[in-house]
Amino acid sequence: GENVEQHPSTLSVQEGDSAVIKCTYSDSASNYFPWYKQELGKGPQLIIDIRSNVGEKKDQRIAVTLNKTAKHFSLHITETQPEDSAVYFCAASAYQKVTFGTGTKLQVIP
Amino acid sequence: DTGVSQDPRHKITKRGQNVTFRCDPISEHNRLYWYRQTLGQGPEFLTYFQNEAQLEKSRLLSDRFSAERPKGSFSTLEIQRTEQGDSAMYLCASTLDQTEAFFGQGTRLTVV
Numbered sequence: 001g002e003n004v005e006q007h008p009s010t011l012s013v014q015e016g017d018s019a020v021i022k023c024t025y026s027d028s029a030s031n032y033f034p035w036y037k038q039e040l041g042k043g044p045q046l047i048i049d050i051r052s053n054v055g056e057k058k059d060q061r062i063a064v065t066l067n068k069t070a071k072h073f074s075l076h077i078t079e080t081q082p083e084d085s086a087v088y089f090c091a092a093s094a095y096q097k098v099t100f101g102t103g104t105k106l107q108v109i110p
Numbered sequence: 111d112t113g114v115s116q117d118p119r120h121k122i123t124k125r126g127q128n129v130t131f132r133c134d135p136i137s138e139h140n141r142l143y144w145y146r147q148t149l150g151q152g153p154e155f156l157t158y159f160q161n162e163a164q165l166e167k168s169r170l171l172s173d174r175f176s177a178e179r180p181k182g183s184f185s186t187l188e189i190q191r192t193e194q195g196d197s198a199m200y201l202c203a204s205t206l207d208q209t210e211a212f213f214g215q216g217t218r219l220t221v222v
Contacts, residue, residue, distance in 0.1 A: 006152075034210060043114075043201055043213035044153065089152050096141065097166065098203075098211060100152030 002027040004092050006101030013080050014109050021075045021104045023090035032093035033066060033073050037086045038103075044089060048075070080108045114214035116202050122220045123192055130188045131217045135204030142185050143211065144177055145201040146170065153201050159185060192221045 003026040013019050025033075031052040036044035050057045050064045050073065057064050061080075066073045073092075077084055085108045090101040115134040123129050135142045141160050145153035156175070157167045161182040171177075174192075179185040189196055199218050203211040 004152075036213075041215075043203075043215045045213070046210050049210055091152075096158065096160075097155055098143070099155065100145075102152050103150070 002030060002092055002094055002097070002099040004090060004099050004101040006090050006104060008104060009102065010105045010107070012107045012109060015080060015082060017080055019075075019077045019080055019084070019106055019108075021088055021090065021106075023073050023075075023092075023101050025071050025073070025092040025099075027092065027094045028068075028071070030092040030094040030099075032098075033064070034091050034093070034098070035062075035064060035075050036089045036091065036100075038089065039086045047088075077106075080106075082108050082110050084108050114202055114204050114212050116200075116214035116217050118217055119215060120218045120220075122222060125192060125194060125221055127192055128188065128190045129192060129219065130186055131200055131202075131219075133185045133187070133202030133204075133214060135183070135185070135202070136206075136212055137183075139204035139206045139212075140182070141205045141207070142179055143203040143205075144185070144187050145203065147199040147201055147216070148197075156187075189219075192219075194221045197221045 006023045034049035038044045063076045087103045117132045143158040144156040147153045159179040174190045177187045199216040201216045203213045205211045
């Protein structure tokens with residue numbers, strides 16, 4: 001089955017700086033890569049996604065990149081704000097099943 | 111429809127008791143997923159339905175666990191003879207075909 005690894009597990013940045021979270025996946029059949037933000041006591045919320053026919057996607061301060069050859073994908077948050085503090089999960093989807101990474105706890109220091 | 115709804119939000123039960131959780135997906139979504147999440151970990155896939163058909167079950171889903179989606183709308187997840195290791199957040203998500211998955215707020219189960 002699919003295996004998704006995510007790094008780092010924790011990340012502290014100063015407000016206004018950028019944050020980068022990296023993931024790798026194992027199943028070459030994966031073709032959909034969503035990123036979720038989870039706040040304490042809440043379910044994961046989709047923040048951005050990318051499909052395997054696209055190398056990069058941007059939505060305001062958030063961007064994702066995908067390298068299918070290397071099976072790497074990354075989340076980039078620019079101009080971080082305190083409300084970006086949360087746990088972020090990458091995921092890879094193959095055969096209608098989404099496999100999650102272990103999460104990155106992002107702390108944005110005001 | 112405001113999103114995926116799960117009930118209850120919290121459940122405390124004694125070891126050995128049975129519990130049942132409910133998930134109401136977004137109304138037009140045909141796929142419904144159950145995940146389990148323990149502290150500090152990502153959600154782990156348990157099972158999923160396409161309409162009323164249960165198409166895949168994880169090996170995490172022991173024979174004490176059963177899920178149903180009788181009319182292709184809401185779903186229930188039952189855990190029989192609960193064990194302390196069952197304590198976790200149980201998340202439900204729904205999608206329309208291969209579009210983005212929307213998660214509910216989860217049901218936090220504590221087995222004492």
